[in-house]
Amino acid sequence: MNKVYAIGLDIGGTHITAAIIDIIDMKVLESSLYKESFDSNLPVDQVMDIWEKVIRISLKNSGVETVMGAAVCIPGPFDYEKGICWIKGQSKYEHFYGLSIRDLIKERFSFSDDFPIYFENDAVCFGKGEVYKDKNNLSKIVMAITIGTGLGACFIDKGISINSGSLVPKEGEIYDLPYKKGIAEDYVSARGLLSSYFHLSGTKVANGLELFNLATIGNELAIIAFEKMGEDLAQIVIPWLKNFSVNHFIIGGKIANASAYFLPSFEKKIKESGCEVSVLISTDNEIAALLGASSLLYTL
Known part of the structure; x- marks a missing residue:
């Protein structure tokens, strides 16, 4: 079978990663993987230059001469069908x-x-990418989440993203589900971790990495903050694991790197709930996002 290639883009608030994707075998051409950080609040022309x-550079490094399309993983608010950016007041892409x-890319x-x-x-791309990385997952019912500055989620049934209907929350999102005194993202996110640690210790830390470093040197309250987040995550997702009949749960995002500290408490709650679900921590979120975006072109 002839190879068919596409441009895959993972665009965040501070970075863009490009790669050329073999969309027949759903593989990233490693030689083409190229990333650059930038300030997304620069004027439009300057961002587009980057x-x-x-x-x-990605195209040149790949050696591929012809691509049949492009797929872009990008955070919202965004009109994904029309390709229009509606991000505002989030300290990114203000222009x-x-x-x-x-249209900007085509031009x-x-x-x-x-x-x-x-x-x-971006959360849907991550989940779909994890599915397409292992085609055995195409037969599974999957819930995938990303934990970082926020809490992203997607629900996938046999490779198809589901974001409406009674089996999933509104728009397939869990970040804004009512939880305790606020919403889910208030507790399961970087800010949720920092808030938890502050309430436990009375001490403010700058970011999730600093809290992770405290946990790694044995700071008991830092470890407890991660454990509490694991418990909160379980309480938030258990109803939807049951409702969507999930048999494979995938965790990604930067905070997934601290899974040693929150996964045991998460899995304990899951087991106590009676859910029978396999749990996977993703080790390559970026590759997953690129593959997930490119899966949009998989059947074309």
């Missing part, structure tokens, strides 16, 4: 509000009007 540079990212590369460029939410 994006263009990264994409062209992109209301602009068509699809930079003189792509034809019918050149396909697809967009998907």
Whole structure:
């Protein structure tokens, strides 16, 4: 079978990663993987200069001459069907509000009007990428989450993302589910961890990495903060694991790197609930996001 390639992009608030994807075998061409950090609040033309540079370097390094489309993993608020950015008041992409990212990319590369460029939410891309990395997962019912500055989620049934209906929460999101005195993301996120540690210790720490470093040197209250987050995560997802009949649960995001401190308490609560679900900690969120985005082109 002839190889078919596409551009995969993982775009965040402070970085862009590009790679060329073999969308027949759903593999990233390792030689093409290229990442650059930048300030997304720069003027549109300057941001697009950076994006263009990264994409062209990725294409050059891949040795691939022809791509049949592009797929973009990008956070919301975003009109994923129309390719329009609606991010505002989040200290990122302030100048992109209301602009068509699809048109901006096409203009930079003189792509034809019918050149396909697809967009998907970053948490959904992560979950779908984890599924497509191992095609055995295509037969499974999967819930995937990302824990970082926020709490992302997606629900996948046999490779298809489900974000509506009675089996999943509204829009497939869990970050805003009512929980304790606020919402889920108040407790399961970087800020949730820092808040928990402050209430336990009376001490403020700068970020999740600092708290992780405290845990690694045996700080008991730091460890307890992670354990409490694991318990909170379980309480939040258990109803949806049952409702969606999940048999495979995947955890990603930067805080997944601290799984040694929150996974035992999470799994204990899951077991006590009677849920029979396998749990996986992702080790390569970025590759998963690129594959997940490119899966939009998989059947074309």
